[in-house]
């Protein structure tokens with residue numbers, strides 16, 4: 001592939017988009033504007049996050065239900081097992097399945113005191129995400145994706161433990177890993193090598209976080225254990241009050257990252273949209289996808 005959008009890329013790249021459930025009517029409007037704009041790219045699936053401890057159960061369920069009713073998109077519901085009993089989690093999974101969900105992103109979640117607080121399994125709950133994957137497998141024939149950490153999970157003392165847990169998730173039935181966002185492609189490539197050496201052969205789909213607001217992303221990266229290269233900071237320097245230029249720079253930065261990953265053999269991307277379409281739209285376009293309905297389908301139909 002070349003570094004430029006070319007016919008060799010179109011038809012080869014698969015994308016998925018992550019959204020979060022809206023908290024109010026305005027946010028719902030923004031979410032649906034974004035879904036409508038991105039749907040014509042024909043994503044492999046669109047995922048909807050789930051507040052740890054069940055805090056967004058209803059909004060997540062409402063969002064995936066509406067996606068099923070009003071679009072041709074395949075939704076994936078995130079599900080966490082932190083601070084919930086096994087019965088509670090199973091019940092939520094059954095409700096989602098009843099609404100038509102066939103794909104779960106199975107996660108442990110973080111304690112409600114926040115990222116960094118010590119995780120303790122709920123008595124009678126799933127011990128971790130591998131146990132949750134096993135539980136979901138018993139409940140139905142779902143597609144199950146899980147999380148992976150190219151720069152390792154902040155709680156993990158080393159990569160070996162992290163990758164061992166990923167292996168347990170795969171052995172329990174996970175068929176795809178979506179990575180924590182990262183900006184260091186070398187770290188991703190090293191991680192995939194380690195994972196393959198450990199005998200794990202599922203797709204490790206890179207999670208791409210376009211930078212809407214550098215300071216916010218840097219804070220978030222710090223909490224998640226993702227490194228932020230110095231060069232990235234310099235690129236956004238002085239643009240704090242210039243959203244238009246920031247968006248152009250963010251598109252260029254993300255395009256550079258995904259092109260480099262394509263050159264390293266990646267052909268599948270998971271975008272953290274933050275419920276905003278603009279940057280993701282431009283990056284997908286640069287990846288050779290077309291969102292102008294030229295594939296004959298805008299992915300949305302009227303509510304039944």
Ligand code: FAD
Pocket residue numbers: 048049050051052078079080105106107108109110128129130146147148149153155156157161162165178179180181207
């Ligand atoms: P696990 O895979 O169970 O474990 C995470 C890490 O903890 C392991 O890698 C390991 O380092 C350590 N660990 C686990 N067990 C042990 C042990 N016995 N001993 C020592 N160390 C151990 N959070 C939400 O609340 N809602 C969401 O919708 C959501 N979506 C996400 C989507 C993606 C793609 C990603 C990457 C993360 C998402 N998260 C979400 C965040 C996630 O819940 C947190 O990162 C959480 O801290 C770990 O979840 P996990 O499923 O990776 O956990």
